[in-house]
Every structure is written in structure tokens, then in C-alpha cells.
Amino acid sequence: MLFHIRLFALAGASFLLFAAAPAWAVNAQVGILKCDTSTGIGEIIERKQTMTCVFTRNDGTTENYTGSIHEFGIELGEVEEGHLIWAVVSGSTAKDNGLLTGKYDGVDAEAAAGLGLGADVLLGGTEKAFALQPLAVEGETGINIAAGVEQIELTAAS
Secondary structure (H helix, E strand, O other), X not given: OHHHHHHHHHHHHHHHHHHHOOHHHHOOEEEEEEEEEOOEEXXXXXXXXXXXXXXXXXXXXXXXXXXXXXXXOOOOOEEEEEEEEEEEEEOOOOOOOOOOOXXXXXXXXXXXXXOOOOOOOEEEOHHHOEEXXXXXXXXXXXXXXXXXXXXXXXXXXX
8 A cells, every 4th residue: 555655656746847847858859969079188177179960860861060068077088089979859840950059058967857857968059949968978099088078069060
């Protein structure tokens, strides 16, 4: 009996959490953003790293972006090349090119959980309507590619 009461309470709390979230937060993944970073030397607390990115929509169409990582958490070490992969989440159904253009800022873990997203999520893009949720981080050579990425900026490639 106690199990059923706890289960009912958990279901009610989950409903309230999703009801309080912004409308876009309950929408689905619209594609994948894959970025390759340039060579660089890691620094403590902050540095700028350039990257080239490809956004692949769920329908298979692609867009190219250039970008930079403006803020990292604490990081040390040389990075020769690395890959960052984000799920792109949005309520926008627009298919215009360049929608991911803009600055993305990290949100704290508590705010991300309130939006139904995991830690290390970045919010931004056109009208701040996009969330970038890390899917995978892999460095071919070196270390410290994406742990603690706090701010990036994307520009549609011409």
C-alpha cells in the first residue's frame, strides 16, 4: 500500500514539473550538431577555441556553421583535435537556414532539470529557442574537449 502511495505522489510531482516547464521544453529533438575543434592549448578557467560544425536535421538536410567556445570550466592540457556532439532540442518547426546562429549559454543543473534536460545544457540561437544537450564527447588526441563548456557562439557558414 505504501508503495502505491509513493508511486502516485511521484506521478503527481512529475506532472507538476512538466506543466511548469516552458512550452518549448516539452518538444523533441530536431537534429544533431557535430563540431570539430581546432588545435589549441588548454588554460585554467577560460579560453577561446574555434570550431566548425554541421547541423543535421531529423529529415537529413544539413547546414554548416562556424563557431567558437568562449568559456570552459577548469581545464588543463593540450588539445590537438576533438569532437563535440549535441542533440538540438526545440519547439520551433521552422526550416529556415541559420536558425542556430547566436550565442548559447549554459544553465545550472537545477534549471536544466526543471526544463527536463540534463546537466551541461546550453540555451540560445534564434530567439533563444534552441537547447544543445551533450550526447557524446570524444577527443581523438589530447583531453579536456567539452567538460565544462559554458558558452559557445555559432554563425551560419556562407
